[in-house]
Amino acid sequence: MKLKNLIIPAVCLAPLTMTGAGGVEISHLGPTNTLVRVNGEGQYLLLPVQESHEDDARINVLADGKIEETIYVRLARTKTDYTVPFDLSKYKGKNLMLDIVTQQNRNSVRDAQDDVCWDGMIITDTFDTTNREKKYRPAYHHTPLYGWMNDPNGMFYKDGVWHLYYQKNPYGSKWQNMTWGHSTSKDLIHWDHQKDAIKPDGLGSIFSGSSVVDHNNTAGYGKDAVIALFTSAGTSQMQSLAYSTDNGDTFEVYAGNPIITLDSEARDPNMFWNDKTGEWNLVLAHALDKENLFFTSPDLKNWTLSGTFGKGLGAQEGVWECPDLFELPVPGTDKTKWVLICNINPGGPFGGSSIQYFIGDFDGKTFISDTNPDGTVPTKWLDYGKDNYALVSWSNAPDNRRTAIGWMSNWQYAADVPTMQFRSANTLPREMELFSTNDGELYVASVPSPELLKLRGKIIEKASNKNIGSNPTDFQLPSEGLCEINLDFEATNADVVSFILSNPEGEKVIMRYDSKNRTMSFDRRQSGIVDFSQKFPAVTVSPTFETDGKINLRIFIDRSSIELFGNRGQFVMTNLVFPNSPYTNLSVESRNGNATLSELKVYEINS
Numbered sequence: 001m002k003l004k005n006l007i008i009p010a011v012c013l014a015p016l017t018m019t020g021a022g023g024v025e026i027s028h029l030g031p032t033n034t035l036v037r038v039n040g041e042g043q044y045l046l047l048p049v050q051e052s053h054e055d056d057a058r059i060n061v062l063a064d065g066k067i068e069e070t071i072y073v074r075l076a077r078t079k080t081d082y083t084v085p086f087d088l089s090k091y092k093g094k095n096l097m098l099d100i101v102t103q104q105n106r107n108s109v110r111d112a113q114d115d116v117c118w119d120g121m122i123i124t125d126t127f128d129t130t131n132r133e134k135k136y137r138p139a140y141h142h143t144p145l146y147g148w149m150n151d152p153n154g155m156f157y158k159d160g161v162w163h164l165y166y167q168k169n170p171y172g173s174k175w176q177n178m179t180w181g182h183s184t185s186k187d188l189i190h191w192d193h194q195k196d197a198i199k200p201d202g203l204g205s206i207f208s209g210s211s212v213v214d215h216n217n218t219a220g221y222g223k224d225a226v227i228a229l230f231t232s233a234g235t236s237q238m239q240s241l242a243y244s245t246d247n248g249d250t251f252e253v254y255a256g257n258p259i260i261t262l263d264s265e266a267r268d269p270n271m272f273w274n275d276k277t278g279e280w281n282l283v284l285a286h287a288l289d290k291e292n293l294f295f296t297s298p299d300l301k302n303w304t305l306s307g308t309f310g311k312g313l314g315a316q317e318g319v320w321e322c323p324d325l326f327e328l329p330v331p332g333t334d335k336t337k338w339v340l341i342c343n344i345n346p347g348g349p350f351g352g353s354s355i356q357y358f359i360g361d362f363d364g365k366t367f368i369s370d371t372n373p374d375g376t377v378p379t380k381w382l383d384y385g386k387d388n389y390a391l392v393s394w395s396n397a398p399d400n401r402r403t404a405i406g407w408m409s410n411w412q413y414a415a416d417v418p419t420m421q422f423r424s425a426n427t428l429p430r431e432m433e434l435f436s437t438n439d440g441e442l443y444v445a446s447v448p449s450p451e452l453l454k455l456r457g458k459i460i461e462k463a464s465n466k467n468i469g470s471n472p473t474d475f476q477l478p479s480e481g482l483c484e485i486n487l488d489f490e491a492t493n494a495d496v497v498s499f500i501l502s503n504p505e506g507e508k509v510i511m512r513y514d515s516k517n518r519t520m521s522f523d524r525r526q527s528g529i530v531d532f533s534q535k536f537p538a539v540t541v542s543p544t545f546e547t548d549g550k551i552n553l554r555i556f557i558d559r560s561s562i563e564l565f566g567n568r569g570q571f572v573m574t575n576l577v578f579p580n581s582p583y584t585n586l587s588v589e590s591r592n593g594n595a596t597l598s599e600l601k602v603y604e605i606n607s
Contacts, residue, residue, distance in 0.1 A: 022046075022122025028113050031106030036098040040123040044085035045098075048120035049172050050076035051420065055103040056176060061086075063094040069200070073171045075117040077104060081420060083120060084147065084171045085127040133421045136560040136578060139482050140455060140607040141408065141425040142191045144181060148173050149424045150407050150414070151268075151322055151390035153180055154197075154211035154228050156248065157397045162188055163248045164405070164426070165197055165228075167208060173423045174415050178205035178233065182248070188403075188429045188451040189607075197228075198242055198251050203258060204234025208268040208322055211248065212300075213396045215273075218280070219300040221245060227300050229282070231267040232258055239269050239284070241301060260284070260303050266293060268322045271300070272395060277364035283340070286310075287319040292342065294366050307366020310342065313377045315356050317347030322390040325362065326402050328434045330442065337434060338362040339444055340369075341382070343390050345411050348381075350540045352412035353389040355382040359434075359442050370442070382444060384542030385522065385573035386410050387561070388427050402432040403449055408561055408574060413533035418578055419560075427574055428452060428556060428563055435570055437545050447569035448554060456484060457604035461586075468497060468595040472587040475602060477501075477557070481582025482605040485555040491515040491595040492549045498590070501557070501583040503528075509562060509577060515549045520566060520573070528579035542571040557583065 023040015038045060056072040068091070073084070088096070106112045129145045131137055143149070148169035156163050161184050168181030180198040183191040198206045209230030217223045219241075226244040228251060231237050238258035242251040260269070264286065271282040282295040282303060291310035295303040310320065324341035340358045348354025357380050360369035369377045382391065383406075391406035406427040409417070414424060430446040437443065460483075461475040468489065477483050481503075491497045494516040502508040510523040524530070525537040544551065544566060554565045559582070564573045588597060 022124070024121050024123065026118050026121070028109045031109060031112050032102050032104065034100045034102075034112065034118075036100060036121060038088065038096040038098070038123070042123035043087070043089055043125045044123070044127050045088055046083040046120065046122050046124060046127070047073050047086055047171065048076040048080040048083050048117040049074050050079055050117075051081050051172070051174060053077055053104070057100050057102045060099040062097045062099060063091050065095070071171055072176045074174065075100070075102065075115065076120065077115050077117070080116055080120055082173075086171075088123070131421070133419050134559075136419050137422065138425045138558040138560060140189060140605055141428065141558055141561065142183060143425045144168060144422050145193050146173075146422055147171070148175055149181065149422070150175065150409070151208045152392060152405050152407060152426060153208050153230070155392065155394040155405070156211045156213055156226060157394050158213055158224075158226070158247055160186055161247075162186070162394065163211070164191070165211070166426070168196065170196060173420055178207055180206050180228075180230070187454065188449055189454060194249065197248070198230065198253070201232075201253060203232035203238065203240060205232075207231035207233045207237070208390070209239075210270040210392070211395065212271055212273065214300065218298060219243065229259075229269040229271055229300070231269065233267070237265050237267050238262075239266075254301070256301065259301055260295070264289065270322075270324050270392065272325070274364050279364070281325070281364060283323045283325045285320045285323050285342075287321060290316050290320050292320065292323050292340065292367070296364070306364075309340070309358075309367040309369070313369065314342065314358065314379045315344050315347045318345045318353070320344055322392055324392045324404070325367065326393060326432070327362070328402060328432060328444075330434055331436065337370075337442060338367065339432065339434075340367050341391065345389065348386070348410075349384065350386050350538055351535055352386060352410040354386075355388060355391050355406070356380060357382055357444055359444070380443060382446060383572045383574050385540050385564075385575040386538055387576045388572075388574040391427070393432065403429055404432055404446075405429050406574070408576065410535075412535035416532045417576065418529050418532055425561065430569065430572075433569070438547055443545065443570065445569035446565065446572045448556075448565055452556075455603075455605050455607065457606040459601050460604055461600070461602035463597055463600045466597040466600075467593070468588055468590040468597050469593045470589060470591065472500070472589045475586040475588070475600065477582075477584045477586055477602060478604050479582065479584060481557055481559070481579075481584060482607065483557050484603045484605065485553070485557070485586065485600070486603070487600040488550070488552050488598040489513075489595055490550045490598060491590065493592060493594045495594045496591040497595045498588070499553075500587040500589075501562075502585045502587065503579050503581045503583050505580050507579050507583075509583065511555075511564060513544070513551060518544045518546065520544055520551075520564070520571060522562075522564065522573045522575055524575055524577055527577040530578070540573055540575065542566070542573055545570050
């Protein structure tokens with residue numbers, strides 16, 4: 001059969017190519033595939049992002065024809081919400097190209113050409129990280145400069161510096177591209193942002209983990225090298241190692257990764273040196289099986305499974321994640337107990353993610369929990385708010401301190417909160433301590449770290465020995481709402497005492513002590529913007545553990561959070577709030593008029 005000559009439109013034979021204004025050449029190869037050639041010089045290629053659609057474009061980065069990395073970005077389709085920087089410096093002198101595959105349905109190449117992201121891809125030497133969201137970006141909590149943040153990772157203390165790594169998306173304010181971001185502080189208050197520490201590689205994204213200072217060079221990278229273990233999350237989850245010889249500024253990934261592989265999902269390795277046994281211990285979350293696994297090692301590379309704990313115990317509704325294990329002294333004795341932190345999502349007492357813990361003994365091989373008189377293992381919660389998750393502690397902290405910090409959000413709505421330049425902050429740092437109740441039961445207190453006293457500025461309100469009547473007594477708060485409220489009160493005879501924060505718009509937070517039930521509640525249903533998620537409006541309730549009606553409260557108010565510490569951290573509630581204007585008034589009242597305000601001080605914050 002003889003074929004006739006066919007006339008084919010040129011548009012079907014060649015890609016639709018255009019030269020961008022910012023030193024890039026863009027070739028649309030098909031409705032979902034585009035090549036971006038980087039021809040200009042500069043530090044960054046800006047990538048426009050639109051959060052309102054759900055499709056992540058897959059971008060293969062090719063240097064001299066070889067794929068060097070793959071990132072995922074919600075490239076803007078109809079409008080640009082913000083831009084994120086892609087660092088070009090490491091590819092200087094190479095033929096650089098981005099092979100972009102989008103999942104958005106398109107009928108033709110010309111439809112794809114209309115996406116607004118292509119006009120916004122420009123090369124620049126600067127990326128503006130000036131805070132554009134002062135209304136809700138915390139003034140004295142750690143936040144990322146831009147983009148998404150969740151779990152704190154790999155924290156250690158060395159040479160006067162607190163190192164905080166965290167789960168980060170460098171390419172947007174939604175979860176993706178998990179990388180270890182890095183910040184440092186000398187006082188746990190002011191944080192310096194460092195370069196990203198560990199980036200995704202051929203084994204997958206970099207999920208949560210821990211770091212230690214290898215004082216005895218057990219891993220072979222030198223005395224006091226910093227060793228990090230983390231979960232490589234590709235098709236499966238496995239545990240990997242990286243090491244740093246420059247105090248955690250940069251890491252080299254171990255060529256022998258992965259170092260732990262299992263036939264089921266496990267993540268978030270947390271390790272420490274055990275002086276009693278002379279070896280390293282590691283606890284690993286066996287996530288879907290809702291238990292923890294324990295390992296031992298002489299060198300941080302070769303690990304042996306030694307025990308398990310948790311199957312069928314405690315809260316079991318969600319997966320177990322981000323474990324931590326440490327020893328604390330028992331007050332008034334010469335004994336110690338071990339605390340096993342088990343973050344859980346979902347399954348928290350008020351929905352979503354939260355922190356449960358167990359107290360017991362650890363023999364270097366496995367953990368054995370204390371039990372109730374009836375032989376059951378009690379479920380205990382570290383925080384009775386909705387917004388403290390993935391809490392873990394610093395290794396190598398000075399003075400035998402057990403200092404911890406959490407992610408201040410909840411998986412129920414973390415991606416929907418009303419910020420966009422950044423998403424999420426960390427909690428204030430807390431010291432972990434044991435305390436016992438009158439019946440001899442042990443619990444863990446979260447005490448505000450002593451460095452936080454430096455936040456206190458001048459006292460703008462104070463009162464002492466004042467009766468709390470049924471009519472409100474008002475106290476003024478700073479105009480920006482940033483403050484610490486420190487107060488002592490006493491309530492008996494089944495009285496209920498309310499502490500109400502409010503602003504001129506009538507938005508309010510109600511914290512209420514019930515002396516009959518020995519509980520403190522936190523009501524944020526009218527706190528401001530609450531409609532971004534049905535799971536956000538809530539009342540959280542905590543036991544207060546005391547028996548005499550005497551309460552001390554330290555309440556830290558930042559632009560989008562309130563952290564309440566009661567009776568030296570014996571009960572804690574951490575909750576986000578998004579008021580349309582700062583809370584500038586505190587009202588105190590009691591239902592029966594039988595309460596006494598022993599002392600109240602409102603401190604301005606020196607941030």
